[in-house]
Amino acid sequence: MSASLDAAKELLARWPVVDGHNDLPWALREQVRYDLDRRDIAGDQSAHLHTDLPRLRAGGVGAQFWSVYVRAEYAGDHAVSATLEQIDVVRQLVGRYPGDLRLALTSGDMEAARAERRIASLMGAEGGHSINNSLATLRALHRLGVRYMTLTHNNSLDWADSATDEPKAGGLSRFGEEVVREMNRLGMLVDLSHVAAETMRDALRVTRAPVIFSHSSARAVCDHPRNIPDDVLERLPANGGIAMATFVPKFVLPAAVEWTQRADENMRAHGLHHLDTSEGGMTVQRAFEAAHPRPVATAATVADHLDHMRDVAGIDHLGIGGDFDGTAFTPSDLADVAGYPQLIAELLDRKWSTADLAKLTWQNAVRTLRIAEDVAREEQARRGPSNATLEELDG
């Protein structure tokens, strides 16, 4: 393994990881209300965070889509404001650590950052609630630098169904389709993580640009709604997009899926919300964990997904989206952003070629954004900005 690990690090020095999803901005918001002095990521923050600059360097990360996620519960109140705050903190981080981070708005910026050995910093919004049903707001997010939007988070919207909620729109509504078209026109990647399979299929039908799954794995390997069914993976070659495998144990390890269900039921049986992190909630959770040891995922679990996804979608349609700082638990040997070499080493041991790994880590993601930029240029020549409204299209 040690030889593989060295080879992995060597490979990453040339073809670093483009990671699809990292929730550092939300962690900074929740932990210190964006007081960056209290979470100086130039130094070791492993006591608080999965992410800091030394570990990003150790992990061979060359580009990061920073998630500007906000809670869907903010919708109708502060979702847009909070999203702007999330974008603002990413721009502050980039301004604060110019030797390590470089704002990336294009595929060209990503390549320039790699050449300078800086970490290309891109932004992704997580959930259509961040645009408050307003295409002008979508354009504002794009102008501020956001380069993908996940159509939903855990809750269904009026115009798009989530994988983890009751359907409302039957996939995408007409307005939802217009959101996809406007994203195509802007050159903002359509992210299909979190959405219902019907929404994935609708989006693939409507989009002219490659889609991404910023942090989702294979449903055939682990049957969880957050993962991608094979029939959708099979459509990626025609679309050109990528599925970025995630590390979240409760999505990738079948035993962890089952364990999580039972843990959640236990919380509810105690009259608590399953995500309750108050002291009372944590006490109940710890008691459950003591009685029922938590199944542990590893890099091999993630590699199982990637093997399957390569078989179904093809090597040109894969990527990595760890979801660090967005998940309580991680695979044991992918415990933080320094862990990517472990995964690459595992894949080397499985006889993945260097050429294939370079596609997985770097080339596929950069190509996807570049094609989306090409499509945007074509679309902008064909149509102006859309000011369609939900009321107008969906009645």
Place this chain on the structure above:
Amino acid sequence: MADLAPAELTDPAGASEISGAAPGDGSAGPLPLGLRGPLARARALLATHPVVDGCNGLPWSLRRRTGHDPTPGHRFDLDHGETGVRTDIPRLRAGGIGGQFWSLQVPAELTGEAAVTATLEQIDFVHALIRTYPGALHLALSADDLTEARDHGRIASLLGSAAGHAIDSSLGVLRSFYRLGVRSLSLTAGRSTPWADSATDEPRAGGLTVFGEEVVREMNRLGMLIDLTWCSADTMRHTLEITRSPVLWCHTAARAVCAHPRNVPDEVLSLLPRNGGVCMVTFTPEHLTRGSGPASVQDIADHLDHIRAVAGPDHVGLGAGFDTDPATAHRSPVPDVAGYPLLLAELIDRGWSFRDLAGLTWGNALRAVRGAECAARAARGRRAPSTATIERLDGERA
């Protein structure tokens, strides 16, 4: 900031006669304008020192008229004259407009993200206007952009003022607005924000709250102009005490001439020389004469005369407020944006000098924008973006 007056403000001939010389071009002598009427002389002045107007409500006005589809070219076309509104490109040209702050105000009834979203839509709309009419409009994010637009015969288009309540009490939202091109923000509109008192609402903060002060400091750091239109006199004074860059009033008038609560009291006007800001006078009848009959061009000139006398000629400007209030449009002394030369002719008749007129139309606003940029450069060397929150600074009251 008064020492930042650009060179072009000085009358090259040193005369009070209106000169046709190009700005900063001392070689061209005064044109023989003495025999021409005041209107012709006004137009000659505007050719080199066009109006930078502080407030035009066209964005919301068109949104109201076109409903869900404010796409330029769909239901209106500013290139060919637009009768339903008081602003279009031919009339902006005729009026001698060289710079326009396009208002981003949204109704005070909108709160939280509804106000944020509506403002983002207004910002998007102004960007769309600028893209749609590239021969006439030029996005201006800086003082240099203003002069560049003028030198290319285009109307510098500035985004602002946005409404204070539209930042949803968040400095991150404020910074996002700045990144989207917004260059001025009114601390309040008709209603108080949670952190600043309006002139026409119950005072809550007695001026600015602690968070309100932080908003002012962050605007200083960004280089976003602080617009005190609509603010209470306490908010005006409080802001002038702490701001390190020039303030503006995007459309207001003098309280000593017309006792409207929104107009600026003399003791505040007298603080302007030290601050370097500019008080831009509205054409809205309500603020000129308090609704006592229709206002006249003379009424506007009376306010300008008074502000010039109290604040000085370097601190007076124009912010007509066209298309902000359709209800009073018919009573306006100046029917539309083509009418500025009429007002300047009146001032010429009253003996305003070239220097004072050039400051009124162009130089004072330019100096305020440049002054805010200079103050921002200095502030950015001193402090990082503020992470203050209203909860932390103002406590539970927020």
